[in-house]
Amino acid sequence: MPEGVSAFNRRSFLVTTGLAAGVAALPASGAAAAPAPDRRRAALAADPFTLGVASGDPEPDGFVLWTRLALNPLAEDGLGGMPFVDFPVQWQVATDERFRRVVRQGTARARAAAAHSVHVELEGLRPGHEYWYRFRVGRHVSPAGLTRTSPHPASYGGGxxxxxxxxxxxxxxxxxxxxxxxxxxxxxxxxxxxxxxxxxxxxxxxxxxxxxxxxxxxxxxxxxxxxxxxxxxxxxxxxxxxxxxxxxxxxxxxxxxxxxxxxxxxxxxxxxxxxxxxxxxxxxxxxxxxxxxxxxxxxxxxxxxxxxxxxxxxxxxxxxxxxxxxxxxxxxxxxxxxxxxxxxxxxxxxxxxxxxxxxxxxxxxxxxxxxxxxxxxxxxxxxxxxxxxxxxxxxxxxxxxxxxxxxxxxxxxxxxxxxxxxxxxxxxxxxxxxxxxxxxxxxxxxxxxxxxxxxxxxxxxxxxxxxxxxxxxxxxxxxxxxxxxxxxxxxxxxxxxxxxxxxxxxxxxxxxxxxxxxxxxxxxxxxxxxxxxxxxxxxxxxxxxxxxxxxxxxxxxxxx
CATH class of the missing domain: 3.60.21.70 (Alkaline phosphatase D (PhoD))
Structure with a gap:
């Protein structure tokens, strides 16, 4: 935690703003994000992160990260207004809310057959620590989420x-x-x-x-x-x-x-x-x-x-x-x-x-x-x-x-x-x-x-x-x-x-x-x-x- 930043202020910032700061720090997609077909690029002219982000099932070395792409959440076909094609989704995990200290990153695939949902299971992180995470598709960056690993199996943690x-x-x-x-x-x-x-x-x-x-x-x-x-x-x-x-x-x-x-x-x-x-x-x-x-x-x-x-x-x-x-x-x-x-x-x-x-x-x-x-x-x-x-x-x-x-x-x-x-x-x-x-x-x-x-x-x-x-x-x-x-x-x-x-x-x-x-x-x-x-x-x-x-x-x- 940066010196002088309280847990209350840090978390309140997340809850009230969604924290999409530091967009430029996200890496380019590389080969996984090769130029998309016209229909895909046109479809994502709007923000696909309308359903937010989530994490769950924490373990001492990791957790699950989740998001789901949807341009129109109320679409009758249940596919959120998305074209029926898969999309590469970049993800980042950092130890700070500004994503200056990124510790893990990668690309997952939002499959059309799974309603463009993304589940990333992380391992190898430090037990009992807080982490920030976010996703990116093209120029669109998700709100950031705050998550944490559970304590070491031999530790009680701090409550x-x-x-x-x-x-x-x-x-x-x-x-x-x-x-x-x-x-x-x-x-x-x-x-x-x-x-x-x-x-x-x-x-x-x-x-x-x-x-x-x-x-x-x-x-x-x-x-x-x-x-x-x-x-x-x-x-x-x-x-x-x-x-x-x-x-x-x-x-x-x-x-x-x-x-x-x-x-x-x-x-x-x-x-x-x-x-x-x-x-x-x-x-x-x-x-x-x-x-x-x-x-x-x-x-x-x-x-x-x-x-x-x-x-x-x-x-x-x-x-x-x-x-x-x-x-x-x-x-x-x-x-x-x-x-x-x-x-x-x-x-x-x-x-x-x-x-x-x-x-x-x-x-x-x-x-x-x-x-x-x-x-x-x-x-x-x-x-x-x-x-x-x-x-x-x-x-x-x-x-x-x-x-x-x-x-x-x-x-x-x-x-x-x-x-x-x-x-x-x-x-x-x-x-x-x-x-x-x-x-x-x-x-x-x-x-x-x-x-x-x-x-x-x-x-x-x-x-x-x-x-x-x-x-x-x-x-x-x-x-x-x-x-x-x-x-x-x-x-x-x-x-x-x-x-x-x-x-x-x-x-x-x-x-x-x-x-x-x-x-x-x-x-x-x-x-x-x-x-x-x-x-x-x-x-x-x-x-x-x-x-x-x-x-x-x-x-x-x-x-x-």
Missing amino acids: LAMGFVSCSQFEHGWFTAYRRLAEDHPDLILHLGDYQYEYRKGAYNVPGGNVRDHEGPETVTLAGYRQRHAQYKSDPDLQAAHAAAPWLVVFDDHEVENNWADDVPEANSDTPDPAAFRARRAAAFQAYYENMPLRRRSLPHGPDIQIYRRVRWGRLANFHMLDTRQFRDDQACGDGYKDCAAASDPARSILGTDQERWLIKGFRRSHARWDVLGQQVFFAQRDNNAGPLKVTSMDSWDGYVASRDRITRGWVEAGVRNAVVLTGDVHAHWASDLKENYDDPTSRTVGAELVCTSITSGGDGADSDPAAHPFLKINPHLRFYNNQRGYVLTRIRREEMTADFKTLTSVRAKDAPASLKARFVIEDREPGLRQTYLRPYDAVRTKTDRDLVRETVERETRRP
């Missing part, structure tokens, strides 16, 4: 600022929460699913009407998914978050279709035939890979994609990124909130046998201070019935009780030092202690779950008294609830993990501020949550227990 997010429905609001997260200068960002939504314009509405519209029909074809991803990637706030730090991504359901399970589509699916649904999955996964900073190990094969993986952050943390859709048994009892005996069937799994074994083996081999599960749906038990019946969500781990018990027992028996589950999906902030036996409030606490609200999905929501929700009264291990939009920012150190629940006043208005709603601390070797801050809530109106339960169930059972 980790990690944010996690989920559920960004383009129509329901502005993506301001992404920009606010970027402004918090995280070292790593996890996206836990529902990065984009499949619905056609007007199919999924919020009170007061949608702020903006989806382009195109419901996504079923490869062209449709490509177009939808491009529409989302065109958002400048999302681009700012991608450019601010490396990402670890996993999908949930809306990247394909609401509430799908393995080869089983949604009940009222546009692709009810199993063969048609597998074709839809193949299209969705190809577009997902093309638009995410993923390694070659995640390259899809037809309707299958390898998305569960383990990323180590030195000795400080293991991130076990899970797939709770592709291998799960179908939701029991017709989905929804049910009193369902089948939910406890020991044969049922939300991860599938192979992934369960992989995860438990990872627990046994772990020497990390923190083992973090990055996954999609609510892990802790949430009974919404104060009576003798147990009424829970069949789309969450409550619908796969034996699977949850096997995973929990797996980390307990392996002696995992600190187990933390990170979750998205439910469009509200939650925090929970994880128990050996949820039906016995006095049973041992064996971990903690942090649940982030949505970026926009569900609209503004409303502030609420976190102690008033009936779910917290019925389930004493549930510690916190808030129904506004936002994200969670964590700071992971050897001695503790701090979780800041950030909320926005509105997503219907642009550039809303974000503020701290609550803070929890998880101390090393002390499983469970300790609350250290709670902002007083704004009592707009009083809701009955019945209102709160109904809203939660309606929000989570089926959208729309």
